Amino acid sequence: MLVATWNVNSLKARLPRVLEFLATHSPDVLCIQETKSAVDGFPHDAVAEAGYAAAEHSAGRWAGVAILAPRDRPPVDVVRGLPGEVHTDEARWIEATVAGMRVASVYVPNGRALDHPAFQGKLAFLDAMAARTAALAGQSLVVAGDLNVAPADADVYDPAAFVGGTHTSAEERARLAALLDTGLVDAYRHLEPETVGYTWWDYRAGHFHKKLGLRIDLVLVSLDLAARARSCGIDRNFRKGSKPSDHAPLLLAIAEARASPGR
């Protein structure tokens, strides 16, 4: 079972790379964020030609999230929007059931700056996420996406440069910790406790090639899935080449559940 997440920074601009990703990795689930798809503009036909089906939550110019799965095991029981979110028109959360797992694709608000009203909105969104994952506890759960929070200083190329800024503040990290406390595990850090692994690099100033990035895209999994998690990695090849997103995709391999767990 291969679960992937990728902030594509416009699905329209990135469609060739997304199709390339599906062909390369054949994920069982792909959560995408920042589709920026128009309400009636999601490229369902191209996705279908690639052998996938998509559940999407689209709002036009900004945000937009989706869950892709193979056409013969498509996402079902789709719920759009995060209960309790303030801005219900922003298309930042979608849930579906895939392969017996409840899967959410999420694009957490950026927050702009610590003293900007949008920052309080970001904290409220993270609070609403924790309430939702607590409500979903007890089933196999995957929350994957752009959390817009770097969990620890080890996930930041220059922690000092971010002091006083968003993505690394104590308030954001406390919210992320509370989210994990509802019964979720940061799969990458769980499997790669010491590895520096960034998922985002600024387009400017050659940051990617200078290895100046952040780990802000996460796959959070319930404890039963964490126990079956086998490997987690970032495919940096998709941050290279023609018209890359500023984010690289994150992939998690999970062993199949054994039908009879004898011991």
Place this chain on the structure above:
DNA sequence: ATGACGTCTTGTAGACGA
């Protein structure tokens, strides 16, 4: 490094991203 880059809009400069 103050900026650098990329995407979108009924656009051609400004907002936004992180």
